Amino acid sequence: MTGRDAKSRQLPFDLPAPPAMSRDDFLGAPGNAAALALIDAFPDWTARVVCLVGPPGAGKSHLAAVFAAKAGALTLKAGDLARAEVPAALATGALVVEDLEPGTFDEAALFHLLNLAREQHAFVLLTMRTSPALWPLATADLASRLRALPKLELAVADDALLAAVLVKLFADRQIVVDDAIVQFLLRRMERTVEGAQALVQAIDRAALAAQRPVTRALVAQVLREEMPGPDGSAPREDDEE
Structure with missing residues (x-):
């Protein structure tokens, strides 16, 4: 196996970024x-x-x-x-x-x-x-x-808070995402902060494994893998939105 082949087949270590738990990191709502x-x-x-x-x-x-x-x-x-x-x-x-x-x-x-x-x-x-x-x-x-x-x-997180949480979680991993990706996730993700944490971790892991930036296509792929429907099928994705 050549050095290039070895590099292309590297698997990322799944080392979750520690959550930032200071007062400045808490998102008020x-x-x-x-x-x-x-x-x-x-x-x-x-x-x-x-x-x-x-x-x-x-x-x-x-x-x-x-x-x-x-x-x-x-x-x-x-x-x-x-x-x-x-x-x-x-x-x-x-x-x-x-x-x-x-x-x-x-x-x-x-x-x-x-x-x-x-x-x-x-x-x-x-x-x-x-x-x-x-x-x-x-x-x-x-x-x-x-x-x-x-x-x-403390109430269940609303869209505004979940959007801020997503941005923060990506930022904790040194990932910058645009608002279109955040809104795409909000329409499909589990409606909890814990769900956001698990989803961002899965997206980061997939991006590292593929050595790709976090794009809408990558996010859609992770959603299909992480959020199957009740019959085991992938959720429908409206790519034309």
């Missing part, structure tokens, strides 16, 4: 304005424990990362919260607990956390997909405590 204002106002909060509620990809983890950086907070997944480790988790005076949902956490550990945070005047940010008012909890005191917490909801 009407659906997340209240939650963003709360994070920006830290430490001037009227309540020390707050819930961020919203669907996957709405920006809860990004805002939690911004809060953690500002507050020096530790971050735990809900399933990793253990009663014996609560004091250590609050050692910095601030904590993020992510992905709280019914059945994903130890109720006794969370109740202990809320009590100790109140005693120590610690800040706690809880992220979740659904409001705790809907959760079937076995611990009545915990259910009451969670219902009383302030809750800031």
Whole structure:
């Protein structure tokens, strides 16, 4: 195999670009304005424990990362919260607990956390997909405590936000795309930030493998491969738009 042949058959390493999670990288929109204002106002909060509620990809983890950086907070997944480790988790005076949902956490550990945070005047940010008012909890005191917490909801991303997210995700990978490609993607992609992240990663991988720029034809190819119809067929593409 010649050097040229070897080069043409190189496969790119699938090394996803780390998401940019700073405050400057967060894209504000009407659906997340209240939650963003709360994070920006830290430490001037009227309540020390707050819930961020919203669907996957709405920006809860990004805002939690911004809060953690500002507050020096530790971050735990809900399933990793253990009663014996609560004091250590609050050692910095601030904590993020992510992905709280019914059945994903130890109720006794969370109740202990809320009590100790109140005693120590610690800040706690809880992220979740659904409001705790809907959760079937076995611990009545915990259910009451969670219902009383302030809750800031993040809405599903709209077209304007998704367009900005796409531009940012491509820019994170040093790829410049024109508005026509962004609009082409918006009409066909999964309507979440997570969907945008997966799609941009797939487009970048395809462009590297083909050693081609990101064009509409390449994007259409990736969409056919990544978003098959319910019967396994490729989605229809209107190339004449």
